[in-house]
Amino acid sequence: MTITYQRTIDGRQVAASEALDAAGVLRPGHTVRTKLTLMDGAPRPVTEKEQKRSLIDRYNERVSNAWRVPALRDDGNAAKLRDDALSKISDPYERYDRRLQDAWR
Numbered sequence: 001m002t003i004t005y006q007r008t009i010d011g012r013q014v015a016a017s018e019a020l021d022a023a024g025v026l027r028p029g030h031t032v033r034t035k036l037t038l039m040d041g042a043p044r045p046v047t048e049k050e051q052k053r054s055l056i057d058r059y060n061e062r063v064s065n066a067w068r069v070p071a072l073r074d075d076g077n078a079a080k081l082r083d084d085a086l087s088k089i090s091d092p093y094e095r096y097d098r099r100l101q102d103a104w105r
Contacts, residue, residue, distance in 0.1 A: 002034065003032060003033070003034050004032070004034075005018070005019035005020070005026075005032055006019075006031050006033065007019075007029060007030055018030075019032070086098060
């Protein structure tokens, strides 16, 4: 990594000993330049074929796992059972924690 120091008055490059004090802090009137590469994190363009394949894969995963995960085939009775179980818990803090645990369902 290359670091260069410049005086802001005239824009000339100076040595590190002139730009930095004894503690290694940049003195007033000086700037630091370094070579840096940034990426914005933007995803690469997705082709139509890749998009279709992704949709099909997600559908297949959802359908193939529906029998394993009861929340995916919830018929309304599960919510009633959860509410009944919560009403039987007397400690309000425990009831709150349990309600947060099951909030995603």
